Amino acid sequence: MSLETLISAPQNVAVEAGYLAIRALKHLSGSIVAPDTPFGAQSGEARELAERIVHEIEEAENRPLTDLSRVRVEYHISRIGEIVHDRMRKSVGIDAKRGDALLRELRNKITVPA
Amino acid sequence: MTDPLILYSANTWLAYVIGERFYRGEHYVWCTPDFDARSLASVDQVVPPSSSPSEIYRGLYEDVRRGDRHSAKVKENNAGILRGAAAKRAAGVISDAEQRDILSILEQASGWDFRPLLYVIPFDRVRTVVEAAPVELRAHPLSREYIVSRLPRADFDVLELPLGGP
Numbered sequence: 001m002s003l004e005t006l007i008s009a010p011q012n013v014a015v016e017a018g019y020l021a022i023r024a025l026k027h028l029s030g031s032i033v034a035p036d037t038p039f040g041a042q043s044g045e046a047r048e049l050a051e052r053i054v055h056e057i058e059e060a061e062n063r064p065l066t067d068l069s070r071v072r073v074e075y076h077i078s079r080i081g082e083i084v085h086d087r088m089r090k091s092v093g094i095d096a097k098r099g100d101a102l103l104r105e106l107r108n109k110i111t112v113p114a
Numbered sequence: 115m116t117d118p119l120i121l122y123s124a125n126t127w128l129a130y131v132i133g134e135r136f137y138r139g140e141h142y143v144w145c146t147p148d149f150d151a152r153s154l155a156s157v158d159q160v161v162p163p164s165s166s167p168s169e170i171y172r173g174l175y176e177d178v179r180r181g182d183r184h185s186a187k188v189k190e191n192n193a194g195i196l197r198g199a200a201a202k203r204a205a206g207v208i209s210d211a212e213q214r215d216i217l218s219i220l221e222q223a224s225g226w227d228f229r230p231l232l233y234v235i236p237f238d239r240v241r242t243v244v245e246a247a248p249v250e251l252r253a254h255p256l257s258r259e260y261i262v263s264r265l266p267r268a269d270f271d272v273l274e275l276p277l278g279g280p
Contacts, residue, residue: 011200012200012204015193015196015197015200016197016200016201018193018197019193019194019196019197022190022193026190027252036261036263038197038200038201038204038205039200039201039204040204073186074185074186075186077186077189077190078184078185078186078189080193081186081189081190081192081193082189084193084196085189085192085193085196085220088196088200088217089217089221092210092213092214092217093214093217094214094217094218094221095214095215095218096218096221096222098215098218099215099217099218099219099220099221099222099223100222102135102215102218102219103219103222103223103227106131106135106219110130110131110134110135
């Protein structure tokens with residue numbers, strides 16, 4: 001399964017479609033419903049892409065989403081998550097040193113009550 | 115059905131600190147009044163145990179305790195944080211640089227940074243802003259699930275259950 005559409009979609013469409021497809025997989029619902037529309041007109045495009053992703057998974061697995069095993073569900077969730085993360089990494093960019101410094105700051109400054 | 119008293123939500127430490135640091139202390143949460151579906155009477159057990167805050171917390175905790183940075187639960191949370199950052203950027207809440215900071219944090223985070231936290235939300239504090247989750251997105255059509263898109267830190271408690279360290 002290539003998930004080529006997820007790789008080539010505009011960034012906000014890809015991140016929203018990945019999120020929606022993961023939710024459908026998690027609940028084995030087979031249907032895509034957006035709880036809100038944070039990306040305006042691109043939200044509709046994302047919903048359509050998420051539906052295509054679910055369809056692509058069902059075709060590759062030769063069964064409906066509702067019949068997938070937990071192992072296969074987790075495989076597809078991981079794969080979609082990796083593609084979306086990679087897309088964001090390439091388009092937004094990262095600064096590893098700054099990421100480490102911010103993590104140190106957050107670990108030290110923001111505490112959770114015991 | 116009467117309104118619940120308390121809503122519960124299992125989230126990760128990383129999602130929590132990003133909300134505190136970058137989103138003015140506002141948090142996006144899915145929540146339910148049923149902390150542990152198994153504790154309900156059998157006729158009321160409509161939420162699969164795997165979808166209750168109790169089980170989400172324990173499942174995520176087990177994955178991060180094992181150091182499984184690549185577990186599906188961690189990847190799912192990671193995707194939610196990325197989506198949140200992109201949505202906040204699109205809404206103008208954060209800048210390009212802040213979105214890059216969030217991505218840099220995610221890139222460098224360890225498995226333990228994805229450890230679970232439990233949010234305890236008095237329903238009265240969110241009555242006017244809470245929305246019922248779309249039926250198609252719930253773990254079960256009859257389960258009671260809600261979304262609070264911008265939950266201020268002052269309106270909930272955060273608990274880290276004493277299950278032990280890594």
